[in-house]
Amino acid sequence: MDVPVVTAADSERDQRRVAAELGRRGIGRGDRLVVSASASPALLAVVLGALRTGVVPVVLDPGLPPGERAALVADADPALDVADEPARLLTGEATAELAPWPLARPMHYTSGTTGRRKGVWSGVLDDADARALSAEEIDLWGFTAADRHLVLSPLHHSAPLRFAVHTLLAGGEVLLPGPFDAARAAQVVTGLRPTTTFCVPTHLQRLIARDDVDWSSFRVLAHAGAPCPEPVKRAVLAALPAGSVWEFYGSTEVQFTVCSPADWQAHPGSVGRARPGRRLETDERGQLWCAVPRWARFEYWRAPEKTAAAWRGDRVTVGDLGRVDPDGLVWLDGRREDLVISGGVNVYPAEVEAVLDAHPGVVESAVVGVPDDDWGQRVVAAYVGDADPAELAAWARERLTAAKRPKSLHPVGELPRTSTGKVRRLDLPAVLGL
Structure with a gap:
């Protein structure tokens, strides 16, 4: 070799x-x-x-x-x-x-x-x-x-x-x-x-x-x-x-x-x-x-x-x-720069991701906040896997309080990453068209 x-x-x-x-x-x-x-x-x-x-x-x-x-x-x-x-x-x-x-x-x-x-x-x-x-x-x-x-x-x-x-x-x-x-x-x-x-x-x-x-x-x-x-x-x-x-x-x-x-x-x-x-x-x-x-x-x-x-x-x-x-x-819990504040509630992406990743149809997920006129930011998630978005949303509702639940769930082929494997959260909104 x-x-x-x-x-x-x-x-x-x-x-x-x-x-x-x-x-x-x-x-x-x-x-x-x-x-x-x-x-x-x-x-x-x-x-x-x-x-x-x-x-x-x-x-x-x-x-x-x-x-x-x-x-x-x-x-x-x-x-x-x-x-x-x-x-x-x-x-x-x-x-x-x-x-x-x-x-x-x-x-x-x-x-x-x-x-x-x-x-x-x-x-x-x-x-x-x-x-x-x-x-x-x-x-x-x-x-x-x-x-x-x-x-x-x-x-x-x-x-x-x-x-x-x-x-x-x-x-x-x-x-x-x-x-x-x-x-x-x-x-x-x-x-x-x-x-x-x-x-x-x-x-x-x-x-x-x-x-x-x-x-x-x-x-x-x-x-x-x-x-x-x-x-x-x-x-x-x-x-x-x-x-x-x-x-x-x-x-x-x-x-x-x-x-x-x-x-x-x-x-x-x-x-x-x-x-x-x-x-x-x-x-x-x-x-x-x-x-x-x-x-x-x-x-x-x-x-x-x-x-x-x-x-x-x-x-x-x-x-x-x-x-x-x-x-x-x-x-x-994540980085302070990644913190999402939705309706005055601090949402740590790592906590939401842990819940989503526990679903048998999810390989991995990434959560980010995007601007929202009513809430300041809303929580959105991208995930790799074959989970149905509606089923995954129901899974999240059973395990997360309202402010922490992703308002939209987006299946993707892969997550944007640096060459060391870190998810580039700043790129997620563009990848998701948000």
């Missing part, structure tokens, strides 16, 4: 070449390097070679429209832009020394589901914090030299890049099968026997529906990025080795929780407990705040007012709404 396999040794050799080339060009600690390429051994070498010399890679989606890409590059103000050609930094044979671990975090731009993208900047860390940052991730997922990590999501997003990078730092291998295709992914899982992967629920939905996947090699399958429909989650738990299916809740900016298989099975719908070294609580508006260690701090690039709004001392919020129960389990 023709799938690139990146070994830690080969990658380290290339990282040293990248470091030497950056030094030759006079690019050093705190400088920014833009790269916007598809997953490849060269991309991983450039990211890690830069990070281990204190250069901050700004990793952009290679599929961005030219105008949007140009705006982000101008905002990042890089010392160098290698665009979709990371191998340009691997042309020489000279090598340079590397720090044992990354001295910074890559700079990513938020995914933009609720407005203008923001750069997430952590600067260059001191030695102790840099070591702690990598140790936290490696220890949490137990990465070792025996791991073979399967990349299913684009590496310009923070979570898939983080998993791949830390597998290599731990001495393991990374499989790069290319853009997600369920049939090819099934072949890779069955034939090359990865031990770990990160994915989003869309991947799980497409893979679990197949009967040609041998899941037995996995010790960790971690998913995040969007809510996973309960029937899909239960099917995945049943198909994979016991104890291997994990979930986490985080964002481009910061990681919040981890949910073990046991916690989810005992408390379906929870996103787990605070990661080690973190503490979660809510404010008077139901907004979640997380106290984080020093190495997890960040600011919004060149946006001090947004940075100030996100932080209270060592606590940070990204605007998500939820609750922390007496046992320390975290439950999400």
